[in-house]
Amino acid sequence: MHHYSDSFTDFEGLAVCVRWTQKVWDSHLNKHPEIQSPEVASEMIRDVLATPSLVMDGTREGDGQVRTRCYYKEHKRAKNSVYFTKVVVGCNAAPHYVMTVFAQWLFWGVLVQEKKYPNFKEIWRDPKTYL
Amino acid sequence: MARSKNIPLNISGIFQLAQKENWVVEYDAMLDSFYWTKPIISKTAKLKKFLDDFSLYINHLGHIEGVFIEYAKYNFAAHNEDFKVLFDKFDQLENGKYVISTNRALDIQPILRNMADRIGNETLEAIEKGLDLNQVAVA
Numbered sequence: 001m002h003h004y005s006d007s008f009t010d011f012e013g014l015a016v017c018v019r020w021t022q023k024v025w026d027s028h029l030n031k032h033p034e035i036q037s038p039e040v041a042s043e044m045i046r047d048v049l050a051t052p053s054l055v056m057d058g059t060r061e062g063d064g065q066v067r068t069r070c071y072y073k074e075h076k077r078a079k080n081s082v083y084f085t086k087v088v089v090g091c092n093a094a095p096h097y098v099m100t101v102f103a104q105w106l107f108w109g110v111l112v113q114e115k116k117y118p119n120f121k122e123i124w125r126d127p128k129t130y131l
Numbered sequence: 132m133a134r135s136k137n138i139p140l141n142i143s144g145i146f147q148l149a150q151k152e153n154w155v156v157e158y159d160a161m162l163d164s165f166y167w168t169k170p171i172i173s174k175t176a177k178l179k180k181f182l183d184d185f186s187l188y189i190n191h192l193g194h195i196e197g198v199f200i201e202y203a204k205y206n207f208a209a210h211n212e213d214f215k216v217l218f219d220k221f222d223q224l225e226n227g228k229y230v231i232s233t234n235r236a237l238d239i240q241p242i243l244r245n246m247a248d249r250i251g252n253e254t255l256e257a258i259e260k261g262l263d264l265n266q267v268a269v270a
Contacts, residue, residue: 024226027159031166031199033174080263081270088162100162105270107181107262113201116183 004038007095010049010071011124016089018045018098032102045101048073048087053129056114057091057121066091068099070114074129080108082130106131140193140264142254146247148195156239158221158229163205167243168197181267182253193268198250217242 003022010016018041020028028035035041054072059065071087084106088099106112112131114120125131141148148154149167157166168188175191178199184207188197200207208214220239221229231239258264 021226027226027228030172031168032178033172033176078266078270080266083270090161100164102178104178104180104186105267107179107267107270109257109260109262110180110183113184117202117206 004041006038006042006045008042008046008049008098010089010096011052011055015095016045016049016098017095018042028100032100034103035101041101044085044103045087045098048085048101049089052124053084053126054112054122054131055124056112057123058114058117059119059121061119069096069123070112070120072112072129072131074126074131075103077130081105084131086112140187140189140195140268142187142195142264143251145195145198145250146244149243149247154197156231156243158203158218159227160204160223160229161227163202165200165203165207166197167246168199172196177270179267179270181257181262182250185250185253187250189268198246213245214242 001021002019004018004020004025006018008016035044048071051073052071053074056070057066058068058070060067067090069089069091071089072084074082074084076083083103085101085103087101089096090099152169154167155170172188173190173196176188176196178186179189180186184200186199187195188199190196204218208218217239220231220235222232224230
């Protein structure tokens with residue numbers, strides 16, 4: 001039984017679902033209180049997947065198979081920082097499934113984590129984004 | 132910490148703060164994410180990343196409530212020998228979540244102190260390069 005479930009479509013028309021048990025929801029809510037409620041979490045996910053600023057595919061070493069896709073949506077910038085939402089989607093099942101969603105401030109000079117790793121490849125980028 | 136300075140946000144006191152507030156350590160294997168946080172993170176806390184590997188939870192009062200590391204075991208620890216042993220100490224809970232059992236809590240304190248020191252030192256380096264912690268606090 002899933003406490004939080006919903007369906008989405010990403011910017012390429014791919015189906016993505018979220019199916020979290022109560023325990024998974026509670027754990028995410030404690031770690032990322034900005035998701036607030038299933039309704040708010042769905043709004044965040046829908047927005048990021050539909051109109052991302054940056055999308056990166058993460059592949060498994062060896063077979064090169066895409067395991068995760070990270071969607072970022074830049075919301076606003078301050079003097080030296082950018083505020084974004086990140087959605088990590090698992091790609092080893094159909095439909096793809098949301099593994100986590102959270103918001104974060106990133107300060108100038110620091111990269112989003114995936115850019116540090118060679119097994120992640122940028123597949124989409126809004127030219128206007130800082131990310 | 133090798134160097135000490137009066138840093139806003141009490142970044143130099145993370146280890147002591149964690150002990151005082153009984154922060155908990157958790158590893159999410161599905162996401163390869165490491166958390167060292169207050170048991171209940173405030174609703175006003177936001178994740179802020181101004182260092183290469185560490186994000187901090189900072190609440191609306193500028194109080195630090197935790198540390199978050201993405202790709203913790205297979206990238207961060209894999210490239211930082213001092214932290215590898217931490218991931219041998221976890222016990223599986225369920226749903227890919229790992230925690231530290233009570234009888235191992237003392238074992239990991241030196242590793243956590245090392246992590247806190249590293250956050251402090253890297254913050255000092257970032258300040259020297261122009262980071263303004265007051266702007267981090269108010270973002």
